[in-house]
Amino acid sequence: MQAMVLRARGTPLIMEQRPDPVPGAGEIRIRVEACAVCRTDLHIIDGELPRVHYPIVPGHEIVGIVDALGAGPGTLAIGQRVGIPWLGKTCGYCEYCQTFRENLCDAPTFTGYDRDGGFATQVVAEAAFAILRSVSMRPTSSVAL
Numbered sequence: 001m002q003a004m005v006l007r008a009r010g011t012p013l014i015m016e017q018r019p020d021p022v023p024g025a026g027e028i029r030i031r032v033e034a035c036a037v038c039r040t041d042l043h044i045i046d047g048e049l050p051r052v053h054y055p056i057v058p059g060h061e062i063v064g065i066v067d068a069l070g071a072g073p074g075t076l077a078i079g080q081r082v083g084i085p086w087l088g089k090t091c092g093y094c095e096y097c098q099t100f101r102e103n104l105c106d107a108p109t110f111t112g113y114d115r116d117g118g119f120a121t122q123v124v125a126e127a128a129f130a131i132l133r134s135v136s137m138r139p140t141s142s143v144a145l
Contacts, residue, residue, distance in 0.1 A: 001017075001018050001019070001020050001021070001120055001121045001122040002015060002016070002017060002018075002120065002121045003015070003016050003018050003057045003116070003119065003120035003121070004016075004057065004058070004059075004119040004120065005055045005056070005057055006044065006045055006052075006054065006055060006056050006057070006058055007054055007055045008054055009046070009047030009052070009054075010045070010046055010047050013045070013058070013119065018120075020122060021116075021122055021123070021124045022068070022070075022124070023068050023069060023070035023124045024070045024071070024124075025070050025071045025072045026070055026071075026072050026074070026126060026127055026128065027070040027124050027125060027126055027127060028066050028068065028069055028070065028074070028076055028082070028124070028125055028126075028127045028130060029066070029067055029068035029069075029122055029123070029124050030062065030064035030065065030066055030067065030082060030084060030118075030122065030123050030124075030125060030130075031064050031065045031067045031121065031122055032062055032063075032064040032118050032120060032121055032122060032123055033063050033064045033065065033081075034062070034063045034064075035059040035060075035061060035062045035063075035117070035118030035119055036059075036061035037059075037061075038060065038061055038086075040060070040086065040112075040113075041058040041059060041060070041112060041117075041119075044056070044058050044112065044113055045058060049113070052113065053114070056112070056113070056116065056117075057112065057116035057117050057118075057119050057120050057123075058112040058113075058117050058119050059111075059112045059117035059118035059119040059120070059123075060084065060085060060086040060088075060110065060111035060112040060113070060117050060118065061083075061085070061086075061118070062083065062084035062085075062111070062117065062118030062123060062125075063081065063082070063083050063084075064081070064082065064084070064118070064123070065079060065080070065081055065082075066078050066079065066080045066081075066082060066130075067122070069127075070127070074127050075127075075132075076127050076130060076132065080132060081132075081133060082130040082131060082132055082133075083130065083131035083133075084111055084118065084123065084125045084129070084130055084131070085111065085129065085131060086110055086111055086112070086113075087102065087103060087105075087108060087110065087111075087129060088108075088109045088110050088111040088114065088115055088125060088126060088129055089108065089109040089115075089126045089128075089129060090102040090105035090107070090108050090109075091105055091106060091107040091108075094106040094107065111123075111125065
């Protein structure tokens, strides 16, 4: 795969050829179709956020097609289009996770910050945090939009 890699604070991203990532248990691999640039990505590149572990592939506003599944039960299938957000994983055990407020988790992992993101041709993500489009995006009324 190809990836745009940040090797150090404030440096340009470098195109690298890497082996295709392999999803682990509970993970999926996505063939990236699009990845937006968020202001958070720029904060990471500019070194304005703490704890960045270099090298890192930024990018967390990802849309792509599932092309590999890790071991374990899951609800996603190869060929499905999914979105991968900033919140990449949570602990599952803290008060917030236990009360369906994972966005406040005490020990989160973030896409493109703690784990490689979508400025690449492929990315591995936690299947439980992938967003599957489940409703039609077409307008439901006859009013012209």
